[in-house]
Amino acid sequence: MERVEPIIMQSCCICGNVIRDSGTKIIREAPQYVVCKSCVRPLKTLMDPEAASERFENAMGNLKERAMETLEPEVKALLKQRFQTAREIIAQREAEHLNRLDYAKKILEEYRNNRFLMTTGFEFQGYRILQYHKVVCAEVVLGTGFFSEYLAGWSDTMGEKSGAFSNKMREAREEVMADLVKECGILGGNGIIGIAFNYAMFANNMIGVVASGTAVTVEKA
Numbered sequence: 001m002e003r004v005e006p007i008i009m010q011s012c013c014i015c016g017n018v019i020r021d022s023g024t025k026i027i028r029e030a031p032q033y034v035v036c037k038s039c040v041r042p043l044k045t046l047m048d049p050e051a052a053s054e055r056f057e058n059a060m061g062n063l064k065e066r067a068m069e070t071l072e073p074e075v076k077a078l079l080k081q082r083f084q085t086a087r088e089i090i091a092q093r094e095a096e097h098l099n100r101l102d103y104a105k106k107i108l109e110e111y112r113n114n115r116f117l118m119t120t121g122f123e124f125q126g127y128r129i130l131q132y133h134k135v136v137c138a139e140v141v142l143g144t145g146f147f148s149e150y151l152a153g154w155s156d157t158m159g160e161k162s163g164a165f166s167n168k169m170r171e172a173r174e175e176v177m178a179d180l181v182k183e184c185g186i187l188g189g190n191g192i193i194g195i196a197f198n199y200a201m202f203a204n205n206m207i208g209v210v211a212s213g214t215a216v217t218v219e220k221a
Contacts, residue, residue: 012036013075014043015066033075039066046082053093056086104185111181117191117218118181124191126221133187133215138179140172140209141202172209173197180211189215 010019013033035043042059045051051059060083067079110116117124176197184192195213202208 010034012039013072014039014063014068014079016068033072039063043082046086049089053090056090060086100186100188103188104182107185107190108178108182111178116181118177118195118213119193120195122193124193124218127191127218128221129191129193129216129218131189131217133184133189133217135212136180136183136187136192136215137210137212138176138183139211140176140179142168142172142207142209169209173211176209176211180213184213184215187215189217191216191218 011017012019012035014035015038017036017038019034019036042062045055045059046063063079071079107116111118117127123129180192180195184190192213193216195211198210198212200208200210
């Protein structure tokens with residue numbers, strides 16, 4: 001008779017579900033334990049320092065829901081360590097984000113005082129570019145109310161309406177530029193090169209003002 005190999009049955013050390021064969025030995029510090037596929041995904045996320053903070057939060061919540069009340073002490077300690085490391089990474093990222101926001105406020109103040117470096121070209125005379133960050137974009141949409149206010153009766157008061165329209169567009173450009181500078185500051189830059197404006201018409205008499213450029217860090221040459 002043909003010999004039938006016995007099926008090895010093991011239990012996940014986290015949720016307790018029965019798994020076939022050898023399972024997945026993901027806990028390097030305790031190789032005697034195995035983890036099922038449902039638990040291994042969030043556990044791997046907690047072992048990835050580059051994972052997004054939201055993924056960390058979801059992974060911790062997932063494992064908390066799946067974890068048995070009677071975890072082995074070693075497994076419980078390892079999960080606690082993984083959770084603590086993930087929380088420290090999240091806290092560090094939040095602190096860095098707050099620092100970037102503070103820096104962005106400082107950069108925005110420099111822009112309002114006409115001390116911020118920006119150009120439609122790709123260099124600043126007397127400065128050298130230390131780092132190219134990435135393309136930054138900002139947009140402002142002017143709605144129907146604006147057009148109904150400024151375009152009604154256009155033929156009767158052409159000059160007055162044209163001036164009002166220009167002023168409104170200028171305000172939109174200033175607003176979109178302020179947002180662009182703020183985005184640059186969040187990235188840690190202190191200048192923007194290659195600035196370009198675009199305008200788009202949408203349905204219901206709406207117009208969009210879009211500005212883009214490349215955030216850079218510069219210093220005097």
